[in-house]
Amino acid sequence: MTTEPRGTVMLRVARVVEETRDARSIVLEVPPALVERFRYRAGQFLTLFVEVDGAKLKRCYSLASAPGVDAEHKVTVKRVDGGRVSTRLVSSLRAGELLEVEPPAGRFVLPADARAIALYGGGSGITPLISILKTALAGGAAQVTLLYANRDEGSVIFRDELDALSRRYGARLSVRHWLDDRDGRVSPGDVARGPEGAHHFLCGPEPFMALVEARLVALGVPSSHLHVERFVSPADPAPAPAPTVGGDVPERVGIEHEAIARDVPYVAGQTLLEAALADGIDAPYSCRDGFCGCCAALLLEGQVTMAADDALTPDAKKKGLILACQARPTTKRCKIRFVEY
Ligand SMILES: Cc1cc2nc3c(=O)[nH]c(=O)nc-3n(C[C@H](O)[C@H](O)[C@H](O)COP(=O)(O)OP(=O)(O)OC[C@H]3O[C@@H](n4cnc5c(N)ncnc54)[C@H](O)[C@@H]3O)c2cc1C
Ligand code: FES
Known part of the structure; x- marks a missing residue:
């Protein structure tokens, strides 16, 4: 970015x-x-x-x-x-x-060192996954698995292409088609841990992703190896900026991004993303409307208000993730670290 x-x-x-x-x-x-x-x-x-x-x-x-x-x-x-x-x-x-x-x-991308990949897609969620799948296999990833859930056979996007890839890559690619009208709903027991050390990529309807994510966490997959993409539209009409009434406005905020860790000037009303960019930090972002998740950051100190946070799963919010393009600090001290999400 x-x-x-x-x-x-x-x-x-x-x-x-x-x-x-x-x-x-x-x-x-x-x-x-x-x-x-x-x-x-x-x-x-x-x-x-x-x-x-x-x-x-x-x-x-x-x-x-x-x-x-x-x-x-x-x-x-x-x-x-x-x-x-x-x-x-x-x-x-x-x-x-x-x-x-x-x-x-977007930051839902293949880490350069990923050797094993486990993909979980539902419906149109296959789109970024097939790109990751093809890139990983062409780049030499040892093992790729895909669990691909659809309502019925007629809803399966890229069926022929996936069949052809399975024939071409043999044991390196394992595709499991899940059809609701044949197999019922996916349950936690249907979600395998995937190859050892795998990076896991999830994209699909909300209930499917929540189930898969909870299962992978229960199976001990570390959050550094869990990558989630949520398909949402921007809020319409766009929400007004969250008020900072009653909150403290800091003079500087702490920003960590890649090798950078410094306090940058903060002007009342700015989002944390705006403060970082104004100080020349190459912070990640795309939509600036709170729905793509590119600007996800971990809140290390202080508190913020956000007008929109649709891009974050409930679990991500529990872990302290915020969207820097939406977040305005409400405490005298505030510090964030941009993270992969
Ligand atoms: C990073 C990212 C990647 C994505 N990639 C893909 C992709 O590869 N393929 C894909 O198909 N989609 C993808 N999406 C989703 C896509 O961006 C849209 O959200 C999707 O196409 C729906 O947009 P829409 O305008 O058709 O629906 P919208 O008009 O936004 O409507 C969405 C839902 O809200 C309802 N709705 C609409 N207007 C109102 C209203 N005024 N009040 C109440 N409810 C309303 C609709 O009935 C519908 O159920 C992606 C999203 C993100 C964030
Ligand atoms: S830039 Fe898209 S959610 Fe912040």
């Missing part, structure tokens, strides 16, 4: 691919001049700005293509009941149209 202004660009839709009855892949043309800005890591997402009924709506979509494996940038969108952007993209987007897109971002 960098602190360069994100800015949006217009990209042409090269193809729209029908994946299932309610999911389409959108392949985007990235012109040579933008190749560098659109370089990405497996697991990252694009932010799309789509006009629906006169309003420009912002939504994130994970790249389902894999860097270094697939030549094209591809996102895959599943229609949500009553969903404004997903309905527009799945029902009426055509090849040749232009889409307003912000370059790749």
Whole structure:
């Protein structure tokens, strides 16, 4: 992640691919001049700005293509009941149209040293996982497992591609398809610990992720090896900043990020992310609206208020994680450390 202004660009839709009855892949043309800005890591997402009924709506979509494996940038969108952007993209987007897109971002990415990977996907949650899966296998990860839950056979996105990958990689890739209409709901006993030392990546509907995460924690998987991506839309309308009434406003706040640990000036009303960026710290962020999770940080000292925290699971909140783009301190002393989430 960098602190360069994100800015949006217009990209042409090269193809729209029908994946299932309610999911389409959108392949985007990235012109040579933008190749560098659109370089990405497996697991990252694009932010799309789509006009629906006169309003420009912002939504994130994970790249389902894999860097270094697939030549094209591809996102895959599943229609949500009553969903404004997903309905527009799945029902009426055509090849040749232009889409307003912000370059790749996100911290749900493959650690460089990951040798074994366990993936748990539900429905459209497969999108970042297939990118991670293909990248890990192509990069030589010893072992990849995938538990992929869907309502029924007709809902399985990338069925043929996963079958082909299983044939190609043999024992290095183990894919377990779970169909609710055949197998019932996934229960804790269905979640295996995965290969020894594996990094675990979870993406899917909230109840599925909560169940898998709780099980993995019970099985002793350390939080450093648990990676969670939540598919949420920004709050609409955007929430007003949380008031700091009655709270103390610090003059400086402590920020730790990678090798940096320092106190930076704090101006009343700023978020912790704004304070870090204003002092030149290359803090991670993307949406700034509290729904992508890129700016997750551990609250080491003090207290904060947040207007939105949808990107955090209840468990993450219990562990003291906050969203720096939303957090304003309410105590004289406040210190955070940006962390992978
Ligand atoms: C990092 C990230 C990656 C993602 N990757 C993907 C991906 O790869 N593929 C994918 O399909 N999705 C992905 N998503 C989810 C995606 O961004 C959208 O949230 C999703 O497509 C739904 O958007 P929508 O506009 O269609 O629905 P929305 O219009 O936002 O509606 C969402 C839900 O709220 C209800 N709703 C809508 N308006 C209102 C209202 N005014 N009051 C009450 N309820 C309302 C709808 O009925 C619906 O159930 C990702 C999200 C994130 C944060
Ligand atoms: S930058 Fe997206 S949640 Fe903070």
